[in-house]
Amino acid sequence: MHLPLAFCYLLAHITTSLARSPDEWRGRSIYQILTDRFARTDNNLTSPCDVSKNEYCGGTWKGIEQKLEYIYDMGFNAIWISPITKNIPTGYHGYYQTDLYALNENFGTEQDLKDLSDALHERDMYLMVDIVTNHFGSVENDPSVDYSQYYPFDDESYFHPYCEIDYDNQTSAEICWLYSNLPDVRTEDQNVIDAYSTWISQLVANYSIDGLRIDSVKNVNKASMPPFCEAAGVYCLGELSNNDPDYSYPYQQVLNGGGIINYPLYFSFNETFIYNGFSSTEKLAYNIYLDRNNSIDSNFHGTFTENHDNPRIACHNPDMSVAANAIAWTILTDGIPIIYQGQEQHLAGGDDPGSREAMWLAENGSYDNTSQLHNTTAYLNQIRTWTVQHSEGYTHYKNVVLNYSDTQIAIRKDVMRFILTFAGVGQPRGTYTTIGGGFSPNSSVVDVINCKAYTANSAGEVTADVGGGAIVVMMQADFIKGSEMCGY
Template identity: 85%
Template sequence: MHLCLAFWGLLAHLSTSLARTPDEWRGRSTYQVITDRFARSDGNVTAPCDVTKNEYCGGTWKGIEQKLDYIYNMGFNAIWISPITKNTPTGYHGYYQTDLYTLNENFGTEKDLKDLSDALHERDMYLMVDVVTNHFGSVESDPNIDYSQYYPFNNASYFHPYCEIDYDNQTSAEICWLYSNLPDVRTEDQNVVNAYSTWISQLVANYSIDGIRIDSVKDVDKASMPPFCEAAGVYCLGELSNNDPSYSYPYQSVLNGGGIINYPLYFSFNETFVYKGFSSTEKLAYNIYLDRNNSIDSNLHGTFTENHDNPRIPFHNPDIALAANAIAWTILTDGIPIIYQGQEQHLAGGDDPGCREAMWLAENGSYDDTTLLYNTTAYLNQIRTWAVQHSEGYTHYENVVLNYSEDQIAIRKDVVRFILTFAGVDQPQGTYTTVDAGFPPNSSVVDLISCKTYTSNGAGEVTADIGGGAMVIMMQADFIQGSEMCGY
């Protein structure tokens, strides 16, 4: 049933003061959830889920609500869920929508979604919802698509004629179809822009949404994004899978000061992890520099190392130390951290759809909060949260690469200095002396991983023990007083 537009409009008016700005998202740490694959309402942890089939496995909004403590206890204060609109029978992921104004009944009811939103806000957690403006979905392919099934764009005039995308041509990317069953919306049409703007303002209002992740931003008309984000009135995070910093980062300007899913850093970081070598570490360091210099604000991008579209790190390399260092990178570096469901359980799925495993079937047992990576994630979020709450500059400070080698990279992020290693658990024990760390001379510095205390030398540098794949995360001892970390 379509909801009364007047009622939607009233809610939009009433909720304006609740809109969450990009600035309010800076200190957030986000857990990404595929609604259909995270948790079931009935709590069933043996229900089958074949990732090779495009079918629903039973995850719901109520299931997410019931497992919020699992997420909250890892230190996350925001979640990102799948698109919530009605989809085709194969649209378990949410990206094959057919009706903007009807919820996906496979995920639950309007009350279930509102209950999830309320439960999040009671914990001071934000809700980010995935939205799609580029295309609709169909069980048929062109030319057999029935456009009358769509709402509100219920005839072919709202869509581009079918053509295959040439990604070397921006016009082609914006007007051609991702697949032959995904009709591409005419986002350059002002009537379409107006309809999308009305819809998103009402959606945000009705479900008290704090942020939106926008799918396939590079495939829509750029001019449609500013009014869309303005109508949403919340933080916009745009997705474009491109490894070119000069192409990707300027998109921040059309997202009303929001950010992008940081694929340039994702590609360079994973190249360093998977292929390991000085040249790739050098490229990672250079891409950090490009992020700082090409972004309006690098701390508003979404930082990630795993997601629902790409192979997981353990698929390439099962080394547990690499997985822990990847999580440390995600949480401590510039941007808003995004940890993908199951990353804390060391899931090892391959490329889409292999990386879309059901959480309740995890090998470690369903929702195991005792695993190394679960507790590592919780501790890293604790470190970041302390820095956010006790340093005014942390969420504005942009990464500085202090030094790097074939196996390591050292970074300063305001009050935090961290050294990550790509050598894995077999890394030999040794020491690492910082370069340009900037600690006060002769001050006490704590490695929050080993809890060892060091004294900086007269130049403010520290020689720390490192090995076995462990990262080093250093803060001044006086800064962490009262944190309960390492006995302080």
């Protein structure tokens, strides 16, 4: 049933005290869920899922709710779920919507979604929902699209004529179609802007949504985003797959001071750490510098090393220590960390759709809460949570690169200094001395990953043991007292 737009408009202006601002998201750690591929309502761990068929495999909102303890026990305090609106029959991922005011029945009922939201908030966890404003989906290609199937944009006049995108031209990127079966919405049209604002206000209120991940932001009219995010009243995180910091970071202003999915850092980190040194630590250090200086606030961006659109880390580099270092980077560096489902189980799927495996069929054990990477993820989240709670500056501090070598990089993040490596488990044993570490002179310092104690020299520098691909995370001993880390 569709609600009259006038009534929807009234509902849209009922605000809720639960609306979450970007500042309230700073200390969060997000677990990204592809709803159809995470957990089934019946908890069937053998139900087949052939990713090559691009079809529904049975994951639901109720399935997510039943697995919340698995997520919560890893230290995550927010989840991001797939788009929730009605889709075409092959829209298992949620990005081919047809009706803004109807839910995707393959994922569950309205009550199921509300139950999931309630279960999250009972655990003080946030709900982020993926949103699509750029396009709708069709089973037919242009010019055979049936526009009458869409709601509320049920006429061809709401959409741009078909054209292929020239990504060297921003206007083309905003008015042309991603694919010939994805009609591109006229997001520059004021009637469209108003309709989207009305809808998102109601959606956020109805399901107590705390944040939005907005798909294909670089393909929508920039002027449409500020009123959309203002109407939503929650943190907006925009997706634009672009490795250019000068192009990407200014979108933070477009998103009302929210953040972007940080593809510039994703590309520079993964090219250095994952693709066997395809890039260099020097380039990574430079990109960290750009992130620090080009963003309004780099701690509002979403930091990630895996997602549903790109090959898994283990697909390119199966070394377990490299995977662990990537998770450490994601959780400890600037930004709001996002770990994609299955990253903690070392899944190794290739490019889309290969990286959209069903969690219940994980080769290393479905929802295994004893696996090495699961435990590493949980402990890193524990470190971050303690630091967020006990250092007011941590979620505002911007990364400073202390020094780097061909295979390692040392970074200061407020009270924390960490050393990461892509050398793998075969990395020779040795030592690594910080430059500009900034510890209190002659203070006791603890590597909380390996539980090794050091004493800073009179200049506040520490020489730490490294090797075997191990992560090093150092903090002063007096800061971690009471944390239960390494017995403190």
